[in-house]
Amino acid sequence: MSISETEFLQSYEPNKFDRPNTTVDVVIYSVIDSQLHVLVMQRENHPYKNAWALVGGFVDINHDETLEQTALRKLQEKTGVKSPYLEQYGSVGSNKRDPRYWSISTVYFALLPYESIHLDIGEGVNDLKWLALKNGVVKETLAFDHNQLIKACTERLQSKVLYSSLPFYLLKQPFTLTELRDVYQLILEEELEPKTFRRRMLGAEILEETGETVQNHSKKPAM
Amino acid sequence: MSISETEFLQSYEPNKFDRPNTTVDVVIYSVIDSQLHVLVMQRENHPYKNAWALVGGFVDINHDETLEQTALRKLQEKTGVKSPYLEQYGSVGSNKRDPRYWSISTVYFALLPYESIHLDIGEGVNDLKWLALKNGVVKETLAFDHNQLIKACTERLQSKVLYSSLPFYLLKQPFTLTELRDVYQLILEEELEPKTFRRRMLGAEILEETGETVQNHSKKPAM
């Protein structure tokens, strides 16, 4: 009196149970004019019509093979970048965060050098713009819980930065050690001792000296 | 020629779009006989009928208000524990990981003192058992991608342990510093200098001395 797994799968009906909506949102970071920014898009449709929101959208189970592919697809649609630094922050899910329905959003964050970005507004979106981050938050009020998501992602980013190479992904290669230190300082919102910073970076043996020099103001460093 | 948000919401039909199945799985850690263990349940139904799997199940949008509540519900059903240490690892989602359908699992991990657990098999489950962790993995092959999930969670746990108080949640209070050190060593799978360990723990000012002593083998510490 039992069926095999094959028989079970053949008769499986996914729509027999109520399920949450599932979306992916991406916090896209870049450095513009010596300030950390996040990309947002203006929604063309309800809910939150005309409000600004994180880059994101529904998981398309007919085209996306994985959650990460949903994130990459959204990111590429808007910025043209195919292989960014992309990391999952985590998921938020509740019956309150989206007025339509019980909703889960899996949140990713991406780090892109500004020079590699070619914005493309695409469908379902009125406009795109960059919002400056100050103290880990943006001033403008965004759709859904997206202000909170930015805050949480930025805290995660800050906590990971000091002993990692994440900020590399915000700069176009090659870069000087001073430029790199500036980016660390932007993210952490605090000063770093130049000497200590160099010691750590060179000690980590991730960097490679190019021999090139820069005629910016005075001397020039390596990468 | 446009409708208001209220009108939009009234006519919203969630089932118009295909959506993934959404589940929550919990990696429940506890220390038994000086070994780190993970709780698994034997599935009563297809798919993977009779195979062992992490404690978990579908998000019930009619009863759960948040994703975390789904995790807490599952955890309480099986262990009776109401307020464990619970943290989200993240989500995995793909069209391959569940033979039924495109599936997202949001993975949590929990730390419980073994003494506070009262196992309850409940419905949909044949049996429950603890699997010992060795080198961050369990020997037995589990359903779905659950072996990978345990591995990933354990790595996360290891990376967070050293400068945190997480292992406190695996011990029943009060405990001795030696017991605490043993737990750190179990998780990290390496020896810790007793002197250095005491310095750090007492320096962190999270612990409180009880004055009590233990007649275990010889002398006795504080908490």
Place this chain on the structure above:
DNA sequence: ACAATAGTGTCTTTTAGACAATATAAA
């Protein structure tokens, strides 16, 4: 007294921080 384990003293090494000193190139 001895064995076993808890806990301390203290020396060495490593790492971070502070900050003065030097180097280079543009104006």
Place this chain on the structure above:
DNA sequence: TTTATATTGTCTAAAAGACACTATTGT
């Protein structure tokens, strides 16, 4: 030469590691 910024030297302070030593209690 002056100025601005990059880069180094070096002293100090804090933390981690090593390891021998002392303390307590059951046998």
